[in-house]
Amino acid sequence: MRPVVLNAVLCLLMLALFLASLAVGPAELGISESVRGLLAGGGEAAAIIMREIRLPRALLGLGIGFTLGISGAVLQGFLRNPLAEPGIVGVSAMAAFGAVLVFYSGLAGSTLYALPAGALIGALIAVLLLLALTARSGSTLTLILAGVALSSLSAALTSLVLNLSPNPFASYEIIFWLLGSLKDRSIEHVWLALPLTLAGWLLIALSARAIDALSLGEETAASLGIDMRRARLFIVLGTALGVGAATAVAGTIGFVGLVVPHLVRPLTNRLPSRLLLPAGFAGAALLLAADVAVRLILPAGELNVGVLTALIGAPFFLWLVIRSRREVF
C-alpha cells in the first residue's frame, strides 16, 4: 500500500474511533446532545459529561495509544528485534514502581500530581540506569539485558511494597492502578502528559534515519554517519518520556506497542522509519477501540483496558515467539 494512502486510512480509522469513544458511556446521550455538550458549554449535565469525563478519556486514549504504537515501532527498529516493546527496556515497570511507591507513602491523596510525578521519576531513573549500563558499548544486546534486569528489579520492588502495605485497601488500590485504565481521568491529566508525550514523539521522529541505517547492523549504520550514542540517547529518552507519561496517567497498558507494529508492518515497505507514523495511528486506533470495548462488554463493571490489551496481546506474543522459532529451525 502506498504510504500516503496507508497513513490516511489509519488516521481516519483513529478519528472514527475517537468519535466512538466520545459517544459511548453509561449516560445515554444522543449525538446532537453530545455535540452541543462538547461545544456549547454551560453547567448542564451533558456538557459536564462530555467535557470532563469523555473528552479527557478519548484524548488520553488517542495520545497514549499513539505513544505506545510509535514506541514499539522505534524500539523494534532500533533493537532489530520484532519482539521488542516499551516494556522490554524496563521503563514501564520502573514507572509503575514509582507510582506504587507514591501510593504506599500516602502521598497519592495529597495532590493530583503526586502519582504521575512518582511514575515519571521512576521512568527517568530507568532511563538514567539504562544509559549508564549501556554507555560503554553501543550494543543492543546490552540494552536488552539491562532492560530485562531493570524489569525484574522493579517487579520485585513492587511486590515488596505490596507485601509491606499496611492495609488491604492500599494494596487493592495499587493493584487496580497497575491494571491500567483510562477511566475517570481529568483534563489536567491530559495537560500533564501532553508536553512530555510530544517531546517523546519528536525525539523518536529525529531517530528515523538511525533506525533505517540500523537495519544493516551497527557497523554499517556507524559507517553511514549515524552517531550511535546520540541515536541511543534519543530513542531511549523519547520512549521513556512518552511511556513514562502514559504510565503516569493511565497505569500499565501492555502489548499495544508489541502488537501494532506487527499488524502494520506488512502494509509498509518494511523500512523501520516508514513504520513510525502508521504504527502511531494504529496504536491510537487500537487503544481507543479497546477502551470502547471495555465500556460495551461490562457497562456497569470495572473491566480495565490494560486487562483487555493483555488478554489479547499475550497470546499474540506467544504466537510470534512460536512463529519466529519456526523460521529459525
Add this chain to the structure above:
Amino acid sequence: MRLEVENLDVALSGRPVLRGIAMSLSPGEVVGLLGPNGAGKSTLMRALAGQVSASGSMRLGSQDLSALAPAARARLLAYLPQTRVIGWSISVRDVVGLGRIPWRRLGVRPTAEDVEIVDRALALMDIAHLADRPATELSGGEQARVLTARAVAQSTPALIADEPASGLDPAHQILMMQALRRLAAEGRMVLVSLHDLTLAARWCDRVIMLKEGRIAAGGPPEAVMTPECLADIYGIAAHFARDEGGLILAPTGLTAVP
C-alpha cells in the same frame, strides 16, 4: 585525491593490534589487504572507517579523516563490514537506497539523483533484476552483491570492503572482483581484504601484506607474492603460473606448522 595513512597505531583493550601502519591509495586502483587471521586486517579497515580509535594520521585528499564528523566522513569513505546483516525483509532497491543516507536530509524524499545513483549501483553489481525482491530471501552471493551495491550507492571516492568475497562460490567471487575493478575504473579507490590468495593475485593492482599488526610487504602481486613471502607470512608453499590475465597462484601445502 589520495588516501594517505601514516604512523597509524591501534590498541584494543590496551593490547596493541596495529603498529606504525603507513600506506596510500590512489583513485583507480584496487588494493588487496592480505594476511593471516588476527594480523589486523579488519582492525585496519575499522580504523579507516572511524569505528575504532586510532592514533596517527589518516588523510583523504585535504581532509583529516579522524577530525571529520561521522556524517562528513560517510560522504568520503564507504565501509562494507565482514558480517552481512539485513534486519527486515526490505526490498533490494530499498537496501541499496540506504547507502544514500549520508546525502539525504531528514524527512526529505529521495531526489531524482538518488534514484539514478541507486539504479546505477544495481546495474553495476548486476542485481537490477532482483530490485523488487526482499533482500532477506536471496542467496548468500546475491546478498553480498546487494550490500556491496549499498556501499557503492554511498558515492564516496574511497570504498573499503572487508572480505566481500568470503562465502561466495567461484563465479560469484569473480563477479565481485570484476565489480570492484569496474568501480576503480570509474575513478574510485578500493581497499579490499581477502583470504583467497588466488583472487588477490589475479584481481588486485597492488597487495599489502599484514603480519602481526605491521605491514610486512606491499606492491604489485608479482613483486610481493613470492615463495619466500608466502612462507614467511602464511607458512605455506604455492604453485605459481602466469597467463595473459596475470599471476596464477595456488597454495599447495605448508612450509611450517602454523
